[in-house]
Structure formats: structure tokens, C-alpha cells
Amino acid sequence: MATAPTAADYQKLRDRIFSAIWDELDPLVEQIENDEHIPRDVVWPILRECGVFGLLIPAEYGGHGLTISQYLPIIAEFAKLQxxxxxxxxxxxxxxxxxxxxGGTEQKDAVLFGAASGEKSxxxxxxxxxxxxxxxxxxTARREGDHxxxxxxxxxxxxxxxxxxxxxxxxxxxAQVSALLVERDTPGVQIEPLPETMGCKGGEHGRLTFTDMRVPVSALIGSEGEGQDHLERALEISRVLVAASSLGTAERALELSVRRAKQRVTFGKPIAQRQAVQRYVAEMAIDVYALRGMLADAASKWDAGRRIPAEASMCKQFGLEAVGRVTDRALLVHGGIGYTRExxxxxxxxxxxxxxxxxxxxTIQYMVTAREMLGGYQFDDAFGGSPDA
Ligand SMILES: Cc1cc2nc3c(=O)[nH]c(=O)nc-3n(C[C@H](O)[C@H](O)[C@H](O)COP(=O)(O)OP(=O)(O)OC[C@H]3O[C@@H](n4cnc5c(N)ncnc54)[C@H](O)[C@@H]3O)c2cc1C
Structure with missing residues (x-):
């Protein structure tokens, strides 16, 4: 297992990233939202300088090799930002x-050093x-000689x-899914943008068309047919990280709602003194607290070397439901002005x-969770286990 930074080094790194987020990136958010474009010439140097590109890349490839538990608060902070x-x-x-x-050794050597500095991705x-x-x-990827x-x-x-x-x-x-590592400028791949998105403005989520694209057999990750396993492993941890993004967004929505509830006065009193508004705030806090606990559990299991398909899908599903409820209530606490960009x-x-x-x-998260439960998944016995399991 890769060596994670010491607690002191991690704290320094995290502080540096959090200040870059709020001091350097936050002032760019309005422009990104208006232009629906992330200016690489400005944003890349900021991300590179504070080490964001190498957060999960092992130290031997020039990264920080953070554990998932260490990375979660950082990706959550980015979700608070934009x-x-x-x-x-x-x-x-x-x-x-x-x-x-x-990846194989040659694939990692070719990509990860550059990825740690943001030159590759x-x-x-x-x-x-x-x-x-x-x-x-x-x-389809049809084998033809050594391609x-x-x-x-x-x-x-x-x-x-x-x-x-x-x-x-x-x-x-x-019936065989495989994973290939394909270089961007390979002849036969066409990359085109898609229309802009509802939110998460400025990112690009394009279309790739492959027409008789030839890649060497060395592009295969692992062996033929291992793609489904690779997919499940990659998505497992990525689902936890999406749930961490739900947490960040929910936490910021809660913080903004608490502030607004104390400031907004109707009928001579801050709305924070109204029981209905207090209930919204309490419900938001319960969702945030529950999601924090789920994420801490899932991340610590992964960091201890365990596979967590059930936990990952439960976190992902609960996270989106929680952030859905929290942002709904935050909008209600803000009232009509919350529907504007104020x-x-x-x-x-x-x-x-x-x-x-x-x-x-x-649908997928329910399917994975049900498959795990019906396949004999057991919750840890911190609460005493079940006589019927
Ligand atoms: C901004 C953005 C970024 C993304 N980034 C990436 C990325 O980097 N890489 C990538 O590969 N993908 C990416 N995606 C794609 C994303 O993972 C998919 O959109 C998502 O998994 C849903 O798949 P789909 O769009 O094909 O939906 P569809 O398959 O069209 O599903 C539509 C609906 O039908 C249901 N459904 C479909 N099939 C079944 C079935 N067999 N049984 C029951 N219900 C079914 C689905 O649950 C869903 O509710 C991105 C999407 C967005 C919006």
C-alpha cells in the first residue's frame, strides 16, 4: 500500500488547498458561471501550485498519495466552491x-508522473x-495482429x-468487456463538445467517436475480459467521492441557510425564530450528519484494504437524496431571492x-446494494449483529 503523508504534512497541504479555493478560485466563480467556461490559463496554475493534480497519485509517481479518508474533505470543499x-x-x-x-508498470510510468503535475490527465x-x-x-476492440x-x-x-x-x-x-488506455491524439478518434450542462458549469463532457482507431495491444489494461472488474473497482471508490461532493454541497447549503435565517426579518423577527424554519435547519443538519458518518465508515474500510461495493452504492444513493432534500430546504429558507443569483x-x-x-x-445503486444484501453482506457487528442474519 502507498505511503500516505504524515498528519502534519497532510494538514499543511489541506490548509494550502483550502486557502487557494477561497482566496484564489472563489473570485473566479462568477466569471465561470457567466462564460460557462473554466479558463485553463488561470485555474491550472492555481491547482498545480497547491498540488491538487497529484492528490491521489502515489508518491513514487510524484503525487501526494492521500488516503481516501484524507481526500474526502478536500473534494467536499471543491463541491462547496463550484x-x-x-x-x-x-x-x-x-x-x-x-x-x-x-494499470501496468509501463502505462503508469507513461501517464502518472505527468498527471501529478496536471500536464497529463x-x-x-x-x-x-x-x-x-x-x-x-x-x-468493439477487434484484435488484428499486435493492434x-x-x-x-x-x-x-x-x-x-x-x-x-x-x-x-x-x-x-x-461477452467480454476490456479496458484500453488510449492516447488522445490517436488517429481514428474524433472528440467533439456536447451542449452545456444544467449546473457544474464550465466543464466539458464531450463525445468520442472511434472509426477504425488502431491502438497497440500494450494499450490493454490487464488482460482481455478484466474490464468489468476494473470498472467495478474504479466506480466503487468514485461513487464514495461523488457522495463526498454531495456532502460538500449540502454543508454549504446548510451554512448559507443558517446565516440567511438569522438575517432575514419578517413581522419584526428573524425567520430563525420561527419553528417551521428551525425544522428545515434541523432536517438539513440531520442529513449532513448522517452522510458524514456513512462516508467516514466507507473511507476507513477502503483505506484498510477492503472492497466496499455495498457501502459505496449506499453512500452514493443516500448522498444524492440528502443533498436533494438539503438544497430544496435551503431554497425555501432563502425564499424568492434564493431563486436568483443573489x-x-x-x-x-x-x-x-x-x-x-x-x-x-x-437504479444501478439500488441494484448493487440489493445484490450485496441478498448475497450475504453483513454489517459490522458494532451494534451487536442480528440473530436472524
Ligand atoms: C455532466 C456529466 C458528466 C459525466 N461524466 C461521465 C464520464 O466522465 N464518463 C462516462 O463514461 N460517463 C459520464 N457521464 C455519464 C453518466 O455516468 C450517465 O449519464 C449515467 O450513468 C446514466 O447513464 P445514461 O445517461 O446512459 O442513462 P440511460 O441508460 O439513458 O438511462 C435513462 C434512465 O433509464 C434507466 N435505465 C437504463 N437502463 C435500464 C435498465 N436496464 N433497467 C432499469 N432501468 C434502466 C436509468 O436508470 C435512467 O433512470 C456523465 C454524465 C453527466 C451528466
Whole structure:
């Protein structure tokens, strides 16, 4: 297992990133929202200087090698800031982390040093316009001598505007999903933007079309047919990180609501003194507290070397439901002015809705959770276990 930074080094790194978020990136948010564009020339140097690109990359590749427990508060803080930057940082770190776990030595050597400084970046190409994911994929990689010939298309691929590499999920045989590490400038791949998104403004989530794209067999990650396992491992931790983003958005919505409730006066009293408003605040706090606890549990299990498919899907699902309820209530606490851009609540509300879709819709999270429960999953026995299990 990679060596994580000491508590003191971690604290220093975290403080540096939090000050960059609020002192340097926050002043850019209005412009990003208006232009629906993240200016790379300004944002990249800030992210690079405080070490964001290498947070989950092991130290031997020039990264910080954070544990998931150490990384969670940082990605949550980005979610408080702005969804577009959060999604960019999330995908960069999640899939550099995935490559560090599933990639071969040559693949890691070729990508991870550059990824740690932000010169390179790995994006994840799974979703397709004309097919479902997993066994239903339509993208094919046919072996021809020492190459694969890839045909098919992907869409909604985050960071498609700058990623140097894509982990492309494709069928190498009718019932065999494999993962290929594809360089951006490979002849035969066309990368196009899609229309702008509801929230998380400024990120790009493009369409990739592969037409007889030839990649060397060395692009295969692991062996043919291991793609489904790679997919599940990568998505498992990425789902926890989406839930951490739900937590960040929910925490900020709660903080803003508490402030607004104390400031807004009607009938001679702050609305914070009204029982109905107090109930909204209490319900928001309960969701935040529950999500914090779930995330701490899931992250500590992963950091201890355990697989956590059930916990990851439960966190992802509960997180999106919690942030949905919290942002609904935050809008009600703010009243009509909350529907305008006067307060960040309008943006947090839109940003949060991506969490329904990232790393699988609710249907998938229910399916994985049910599969684990019916397959004999046991909760830890801190509460005494169950006589009927
Ligand atoms: C901003 C953004 C960024 C994204 N980034 C990435 C990325 O970087 N890489 C990537 O690969 N993908 C990415 N995605 C795609 C995202 O993961 C998918 O949109 C999501 O998993 C849902 O898949 P879909 O869009 O194909 O939905 P669809 O498959 O069209 O599903 C539509 C609805 O039908 C339901 N449904 C579909 N099939 C079944 C079934 N068999 N049984 C029951 N219900 C079903 C779904 O649950 C859903 O409710 C991104 C999406 C967005 C919006």
C-alpha cells in the first residue's frame, strides 16, 4: 500500500488547498458561471501550485498519495466552491487513482508522473449514446495482429477537452468487456463538445467517436475480459467521492441557510425564530450528519484494504437524496431571492443535480446494494449483529 503523508504534512497541504479555493478560485466563480467556461490559463496554475493534480497519485509517481479518508474533505470543499471545478478535479484524481491501481508498470510510468503535475490527465470513457453500460456496450476492440481496431462512440466524457488519455471500455469479444488506455491524439478518434450542462458549469463532457482507431495491444489494461472488474473497482471508490461532493454541497447549503435565517426579518423577527424554519435547519443538519458518518465508515474500510461495493452504492444513493432534500430546504429558507443569483444557493441547487447521474443512476445503486444484501453482506457487528442474519 502507498505511503500516505504524515498528519502534519497532510494538514499543511489541506490548509494550502483550502486557502487557494477561497482566496484564489472563489473570485473566479462568477466569471465561470457567466462564460460557462473554466479558463485553463488561470485555474491550472492555481491547482498545480497547491498540488491538487497529484492528490491521489502515489508518491513514487510524484503525487501526494492521500488516503481516501484524507481526500474526502478536500473534494467536499471543491463541491462547496463550484461544481464545474469540482467535477474536473474529481475525474482527474479518480481516474489517475484508478490507473495507479489497475494499470501496468509501463502505462503508469507513461501517464502518472505527468498527471501529478496536471500536464497529463486520464478521463473515463464508458457511457454510450446508443447502448447501455457493462455487458450492453456497443464499442468493439477487434484484435488484428499486435493492434486492436476500435469502433464505436461514447458521450458525456468529462474532461474530454484536455485529457491526454482515456480509459476506454470496449468489447474484445461478444461477452467480454476490456479496458484500453488510449492516447488522445490517436488517429481514428474524433472528440467533439456536447451542449452545456444544467449546473457544474464550465466543464466539458464531450463525445468520442472511434472509426477504425488502431491502438497497440500494450494499450490493454490487464488482460482481455478484466474490464468489468476494473470498472467495478474504479466506480466503487468514485461513487464514495461523488457522495463526498454531495456532502460538500449540502454543508454549504446548510451554512448559507443558517446565516440567511438569522438575517432575514419578517413581522419584526428573524425567520430563525420561527419553528417551521428551525425544522428545515434541523432536517438539513440531520442529513449532513448522517452522510458524514456513512462516508467516514466507507473511507476507513477502503483505506484498510477492503472492497466496499455495498457501502459505496449506499453512500452514493443516500448522498444524492440528502443533498436533494438539503438544497430544496435551503431554497425555501432563502425564499424568492434564493431563486436568483443573489446567493450561491441557486448554483449549489443546480450543481447538486449532477450527483443523480455521475457514476450510475439510482437504479444501478439500488441494484448493487440489493445484490450485496441478498448475497450475504453483513454489517459490522458494532451494534451487536442480528440473530436472524
Ligand atoms: C455532466 C456529466 C458528466 C459525466 N461524466 C461521465 C464520464 O466522465 N464518463 C462516462 O463514461 N460517463 C459520464 N457521464 C455519464 C453518466 O455516468 C450517465 O449519464 C449515467 O450513468 C446514466 O447513464 P445514461 O445517461 O446512459 O442513462 P440511460 O441508460 O439513458 O438511462 C435513462 C434512465 O433509464 C434507466 N435505465 C437504463 N437502463 C435500464 C435498465 N436496464 N433497467 C432499469 N432501468 C434502466 C436509468 O436508470 C435512467 O433512470 C456523465 C454524465 C453527466 C451528466
Amino acid at each position: 461544481g464545474g471545478i469540482r467535477a474536473l478535479v474529481h475525474v482527474h484524481n479518480s481516474f489517475a487513482h484508478a490507473l495507479s491501481e489497475i 486520464v478521463a473515463f470513457a464508458l457511457t454510450e449514446p446508443d447502448h447501455g453500460t457493462g455487458a450492453d456496450l456497443g464499442t 486492436y481496431v476500435v469502433n464505436g462512440s461514447k458521450w458525456l466524457i468529462t474532461n474530454s477537452d484536455f485529457a491526454s488519455h482515456f480509459i476506454v471500455m470496449a468489447k474484445t469479444a461478444p 446567493f450561491p444557493i441557486e448554483r449549489l441547487y443546480r450543481d447538486a443535480r449532477l450527483n443523480w447521474l455521475e457514476e450510475g443512476s439510482p
